[in-house]
Amino acid sequence: MSALLKVGDAHVAYGKVEAVRSVSLEVADNEIVTIIGANGAGKTTLLNAIMGILPLKGFAAFAGADMASLDIEDRVAAGLSLVPEHRELFGTMNVEDNLQLGAFRIPKAIAAKSFERVYTLFPRLKERRKQLAGTLSGGEQQMLAMGRALMGAPKLLMLDEPSLGLAPIIVADIFRTIGELRAAGVSVLLVEQNAQAALKIADRAYVMELGEFVLNGPASDIATNARVAASYLGFTHEGESAI
Amino acid sequence: MNTTIMLFLLQDGITNGAIYALLGLALVLVFAVTRVILIPQGEFVTYGALSYAMLATGQVPGTARLAVAMGVVAFGLDLYAARRALRLKPVSRSAALNIVLPAAILALTYALAGPKTPIAVNIVLSLLIVAVIGLFLYRIAFQPLAHTSVLVLLIASVGCHLALQGLGLVFFGAEGLRGPALSNAAVTLGPLRFTGQSLAVYGLTIAFIVGLWLFFGFTLMGKALRATAVNRLGARLVGIRTTLSGQIAFLLASVIGAISGILIVPITTLYYDTGFLIGLKGFIAAIIGGLVSYPLTAVAALVVGCVEAFSSFYASNFKEVIVFTLIIPVLLLRSLAAPAVEEEKD
Numbered sequence: 001m002s003a004l005l006k007v008g009d010a011h012v013a014y015g016k017v018e019a020v021r022s023v024s025l026e027v028a029d030n031e032i033v034t035i036i037g038a039n040g041a042g043k044t045t046l047l048n049a050i051m052g053i054l055p056l057k058g059f060a061a062f063a064g065a066d067m068a069s070l071d072i073e074d075r076v077a078a079g080l081s082l083v084p085e086h087r088e089l090f091g092t093m094n095v096e097d098n099l100q101l102g103a104f105r106i107p108k109a110i111a112a113k114s115f116e117r118v119y120t121l122f123p124r125l126k127e128r129r130k131q132l133a134g135t136l137s138g139g140e141q142q143m144l145a146m147g148r149a150l151m152g153a154p155k156l157l158m159l160d161e162p163s164l165g166l167a168p169i170i171v172a173d174i175f176r177t178i179g180e181l182r183a184a185g186v187s188v189l190l191v192e193q194n195a196q197a198a199l200k201i202a203d204r205a206y207v208m209e210l211g212e213f214v215l216n217g218p219a220s221d222i223a224t225n226a227r228v229a230a231s232y233l234g235f236t237h238e239g240e241s242a243i
Numbered sequence: 244m245n246t247t248i249m250l251f252l253l254q255d256g257i258t259n260g261a262i263y264a265l266l267g268l269a270l271v272l273v274f275a276v277t278r279v280i281l282i283p284q285g286e287f288v289t290y291g292a293l294s295y296a297m298l299a300t301g302q303v304p305g306t307a308r309l310a311v312a313m314g315v316v317a318f319g320l321d322l323y324a325a326r327r328a329l330r331l332k333p334v335s336r337s338a339a340l341n342i343v344l345p346a347a348i349l350a351l352t353y354a355l356a357g358p359k360t361p362i363a364v365n366i367v368l369s370l371l372i373v374a375v376i377g378l379f380l381y382r383i384a385f386q387p388l389a390h391t392s393v394l395v396l397l398i399a400s401v402g403c404h405l406a407l408q409g410l411g412l413v414f415f416g417a418e419g420l421r422g423p424a425l426s427n428a429a430v431t432l433g434p435l436r437f438t439g440q441s442l443a444v445y446g447l448t449i450a451f452i453v454g455l456w457l458f459f460g461f462t463l464m465g466k467a468l469r470a471t472a473v474n475r476l477g478a479r480l481v482g483i484r485t486t487l488s489g490q491i492a493f494l495l496a497s498v499i500g501a502i503s504g505i506l507i508v509p510i511t512t513l514y515y516d517t518g519f520l521i522g523l524k525g526f527i528a529a530i531i532g533g534l535v536s537y538p539l540t541a542v543a544a545l546v547v548g549c550v551e552a553f554s555s556f557y558a559s560n561f562k563e564v565i566v567f568t569l570i571i572p573v574l575l576l577r578s579l580a581a582p583a584v585e586e587e588k589d
Contacts, residue, residue, distance in 0.1 A: 090477055
């Protein structure tokens with residue numbers, strides 16, 4: 001499998017403070033990769049830098065092309081898409097308009113197919129298509145954010161904390177959908193604090209601590225790693241886990 | 244006061260108010276999309292009006308040459324911005340937009356300008372000239388500052404206003420100009436006489452409002468502009484270029500300004516600096532609408548027009564003072580109603 005996203009020796013800094021230090025990562029075609037880690041480890045910072053929202057020092061290539069000279073819009077056009085932590089929806093516009101704008105960069109004929117695909121993945125959005133995005137519940141907003149990103153037919157979808165602040169039953173729903181994306185030919189880079197759920201659907205995982213990757217490997221190995229189990233999985237007991 | 248005078252003043256107020264409404268809508272649009280408070284909006288009015296008036300006398304207005312000069316600067320900026328990765332396609336696209344387009348408009352103006360040129364041709368030429376000036380103004384003055392604060396953008400905006408006003412003095416001279424009316428027809432309805440010109444003002448204002456509503460509500464590009472206004476980062480994440488949105492907003496604003504000017508210049512004599520005052524009245528309407536609400540702005544503009552008409556009848560010396568005083572209670576009310584909001588960071 002060839003690497004779809006390749007990041008080498010990446011540093012991201014806010015002024016003099018380095019939030020991400022010397023990070024290297026790869027996502028292959030049709031792969032689900034997760035980055036887990038505590039709050040403030042630098043996961044969101046790393047995703048934002050890969051998207052071009054923050055400047056990244058180091059090497060980053062997507063689909064074989066160096067991204068150094070590309071801005072956010074170019075990266076979107078190349079097939080990279082980010083569902084940000086705060087979702088960044090168009091609150092005063094309805095669901096359908098939000099989705100339609102997700103297909104801003106692709107031809108109309110393909111956009112029609114994208115609508116179908118997104119409405120199949122999230123039937124709830126179809127029911128709510130005339131409702132303003134700002135009036136949706138948290139879970140529906142997360143679905144809309146993912147739907148909007150998928151409308152552009154991305155090759156790689158980057159998800160930043162999709163489970164944040166959502167009820168467990170909706171989290172389960174969203175993770176099931178993420179699992180289904182692989183069948184649609186979309187690779188996923190998933191950043192999560194809910195390590196247990198993330199490790200269940202991912203192929204490979206990176207563990208981030210204080211701006212650096214401390215561990216990486218197949219998700220099943222990471223899930224059984226003693227250190228990870230103690231720090232990230234320890235406080236979810238068998239009976240009451242999210243999934 | 245009898246009813247006839249009152250009706251007459253109302254008619255006058257609504258005609259002016261319609262123009263202010265157009266300008267106010269353009270201001271709201273530009274602010275929502277780019278966070279620029281467009282002080283040079285008044286210059287678009289003057290440039291449109293006086294270019295049209297000069298073309299009507301058969302002369303080529305200096306604005307056509309200004310458009311070419313600004314295009315060259317804009318092209319230079321594009322080249323500089325892309326200096327690390329010069330690719331043929333974007334460079335040639337930039338050359339077509341910034342060099343070929345204004346040069347073609349200038350050539351067309353030279354070819355067509357004459358004392359016998361039809362009014363419609365003169366209108367189209369003036370609109371084209373001002374439209375590209377608006378487009379290049381964004382590229383030169385505001386696109387490089389797009390990430391800065393509202394205050395920096397406002398200062399740049401004042402600078403653009405002063406520069407364009409000064410250039411207006413160079414192009415049009417200190418004396419005022421008046422343009423030919425779009426139509427000399429007139430309709431009498433009871434005590435009121437509607438000239439073809441005032442009917443054109445109403446018609447075009449309504450057409451523009453409907454057109455903008457259709458554009459923003461039903462076209463992908465219009466929705467993209469709204470999206471940029473609602474959530475800039477969200478818009479970028481779906482691939483909408485903020486620069487493209489800004490260009491379209493400025494293009495619309497300059498065309499709206501120029502149309503307003505062409506509508507006014509047959510009614511009153513315009514000087515190189517008159518546009519500023521007219522633009523300010525649109526600005527008052529926009530402020531009353533909170534710089535966000537299009538319908539409120541349009542209604543406020545009609546109120547501004549009527550207040551102006553009545554105050555010029557009762558106390559013509561204080562006409563402007565009374566109109567601009569309208570803003571104080573509105574600002575007071577708004578400051579009481581809404582808590583101070585920190586400026587967005589991006």
